[in-house]
Amino acid sequence: MNVQWYPGHMTKAKRMMEEDIRLVDLVIEILDARVPLSSRNPDIDRLGRQKARLILLNKADLAEERINSAWEEYFKEKGYYVVKVNAKNGAGVKVVHKVIAEACKEKIERDRKRGILNRPVRAMVVGIPNVGKSTFINTFAGKACTKTGNKPGVTKGKQWIRLNKSVELLDTPGILWPKFDDQEIGIRLAFIGSIKEEVLNITELAIKLIHYLQKNYQGVLKERYQADEEQEVGKVLEDIAKNRACLLKGGEYDIEKAAALLMDDFRNGRLGRITLEVPENIE
Numbered sequence: 001m002n003v004q005w006y007p008g009h010m011t012k013a014k015r016m017m018e019e020d021i022r023l024v025d026l027v028i029e030i031l032d033a034r035v036p037l038s039s040r041n042p043d044i045d046r047l048g049r050q051k052a053r054l055i056l057l058n059k060a061d062l063a064e065e066r067i068n069s070a071w072e073e074y075f076k077e078k079g080y081y082v083v084k085v086n087a088k089n090g091a092g093v094k095v096v097h098k099v100i101a102e103a104c105k106e107k108i109e110r111d112r113k114r115g116i117l118n119r120p121v122r123a124m125v126v127g128i129p130n131v132g133k134s135t136f137i138n139t140f141a142g143k144a145c146t147k148t149g150n151k152p153g154v155t156k157g158k159q160w161i162r163l164n165k166s167v168e169l170l171d172t173p174g175i176l177w178p179k180f181d182d183q184e185i186g187i188r189l190a191f192i193g194s195i196k197e198e199v200l201n202i203t204e205l206a207i208k209l210i211h212y213l214q215k216n217y218q219g220v221l222k223e224r225y226q227a228d229e230e231q232e233v234g235k236v237l238e239d240i241a242k243n244r245a246c247l248l249k250g251g252e253y254d255i256e257k258a259a260a261l262l263m264d265d266f267r268n269g270r271l272g273r274i275t276l277e278v279p280e281n282i283e
């Protein structure tokens with residue numbers, strides 16, 4: 001596996017984000033609740049230092065609720081504000097407004113002491129690809145918001161979305177590059193679709209997922225595909241192909257198609273709520 005995975009356009013994105021981050025009071029970091037550690041880029045702690053920090057455990061609907069709560073505690077203990085959200089249907093998004101005010105109360109107080117009243121908090125959304133940044137911005141900003149134009153000298157070329165009288169959001173998210181020097185992390189990122197299947201081919205990826213499900217989520221493959229989970233993984237994949245009529249011209253099983261179908265079902269939550277990383281503090 002190529003652990004140096006770092007596409008050229010990420011270099012530009014990183015430079016832009018370093019500039020953007022200077023303009024904001026609050027960094028809203030979006031993680032995928034199924035893999036909160038693997039979907040983090042630790043460099044954000046350096047980039048976002050001296051800023052208020054809010055972590056959103058997004059796609060909470062796709063991960064186990066009990067473990068979502070354990071992750072919430074985990075990050076709170078480390079000093080972040082945390083909210084579990086489903087950016088797609090808007091669950092938890094209201095709470096974000098409340099938590100932003102709380103996370104930025106020091107800044108608001110500082111402004112007040114300096115005689116600055118009603119200066120909105122400025123926030124930006126960051127995260128690795130596919131965690132739901134655009135979906136969140138759309139849901140969070142809603143239709144009611146107005147875009148504020150360029151303010152000469154201060155925000156050259158930047159578009160801000162006025163969310164309410166006290167918060168403005170940068171309309172383009174900061175894309176963080178996935179980072180991994182460990183194959184397991186690379187695999188989890190490929191599972192959730194944050195890096196393309198260049199890490200492993202789709203069949204290898206599906207086999208890894210079946211292994212994980214056999215160990216941690218017994219019954220899931222049986223329920224969805226009537227697969228015999230006790231068999232070795234290759235056979236389980238054949239069962240999926242059989243169940244979903246994935247056949248080649250000659251009538252043989254189309255294993256690659258079955259693998260792609262399994263990954264798609266997993267990514268879209270059709271296998272149920274599945275968490276791939278569990279914090280140590282869980283009982």
Ligand code: G4P
Pocket residue numbers: 058059060061062085086087088089127128129130131132133134135136268269
């Ligand atoms: P990005 O900007 O961070 O790259 O991510 P984006 O918003 O494009 O979201 C990536 C995919 O994740 C989208 O699905 C989006 O609908 C889905 N998504 C985002 N937030 C949530 C969430 O909280 N729960 C669930 N279940 N899904 C979420 P897609 O398949 O690419 O598009 P679509 O089929 O939804 O149109």
